[in-house]
Amino acid sequence: MKRALIVVEGPHDVELVGTMLRSLVLAPKPKRIRFKRDLEPFWHPLVPTEFPIDDDMAARVPVPVFFGTTTHSVAVLNVGGDSRLLPALEESLAMLAGGADMVGIVMDADDRQPSERWSALVDSSAAEDLEIGLPRVAGRIDTGPPRVGGFILPDGASEGTLEDLMLDAASIVYPELLDHARAYTDNALELAKAQRGPLSGKAWKQEWKLFVDKPAGRRKALVASMGAVLRPGKAIQNSIQDNRWFRDPEALKHPRIAAVRVWLADLLELPLPAAG
């Protein structure tokens, strides 16, 4: 049994990895493990036993999502932001007896070049007490043991986020819905600009700033508006999990989406997925 620990920035990234896992050459397809009694004891140390965390009843309980198949057991941990990637990795490795066979980090490039983002992470890892070293180049896998690698979304080479990958997928899987969503958000942008007068500065900022001022905000709104139709009343991660964004064979062939798959297959020492 190969055991892989992958730390990611947020809940959407968890579902990206989970969906990608299902597209790899694994038989049977990995199942999400819901009950602790079904989880192999190796991972038990990563399951919290306390509530509330640090006395905060509103804080999310930081438990990984576990996927299992006959050959691989994968824990994907949402760390709640890029500043927590290395600390959460250090904590998790400290708790695992003997360590994991594979360790992965998935993060957004945001508005920086991936190489720059990764270098900054590697440099800051020197200050942490990690049990492992990070490869100097993102996208590559150090064979260790353990196997260690990082992937910078959207594609390891460009600035951007997971939402860029979702828009790539949408252009293939939901092209008409994407057009409607663009029209919707473009209209909303005009509405936002028109609101500058009627609303006070503070009120306007509270309602519109993230959407208007940040390109990433508009991409998130675009994805969210499609997700709201595909999975009404549910969060985007549910849509990623249930809908065809990263399940459609044609979408998986998109070069940027394929890059994630190839990296994940390499990390897990699996054959490269066939096209589609």
Add this chain to the structure above:
Amino acid sequence: MLKQAIRRSVDIEQSGLRFDLTVSSATEGDSPLNHELEFWERGFSPADGPPEVNLSVLNGFSHRYESTLQRDVSGAIKAKQKESLLQLMSHIEPNIKDIHILADDERGHGLFVEYVGEGFIPLSTLGDGMRRALHFASSLMKARGGVLLIDEIEIAIHTSVIGAVFDWLVDACVEHDVQLFATTHSLEAVDAILAGRRESLSDIVAFRLDGGRLAKRHRGELLHRLRFGRGLEVRR
């Protein structure tokens, strides 16, 4: 085996600041010895063994033996550290005026705690917590400049005060130059200790058994995150 080997066959020639050390095995045919030697400030003499270190060891029940407590209190008195001992105890119980070893009709002699306004109370009638605190304090006096080992630090200490007691103990160790090693099975103790030392987590290092044979070292800050940031069960 190494000590015996060294004692049997060591030649040391000392001339000023230089000496040559030759070590050979006690048993003919043994493979060559391969060992790192440390040279201590006070000098190294294989015949004498390593330098002495003040050492106090407390297990989970040693505080219940009054003979042990009497011995340690007597030791503190002989070392002219009684005032320090009383000062330590006053942080735990401000009304303690003095501690005496007095004749006792039933037991011959015993430890008595003199409380302000209440007279002499036999230690044997006080709670386990007080005996444990006195044992901590008197052992610490014995370990000045050395090492204090406490097994199951939470024993006889209520969870509601373990943090305060640990703080008291750590501050006393700093004052008297004592390195403290403590073991515990109690998550309440771990949490209380971490919460109490939140501003100085770098003072704490934890060793956790990993699979029964290896010990993983965690600095205090990491342990704090494991417990309060992740809510993880850190015991094995």
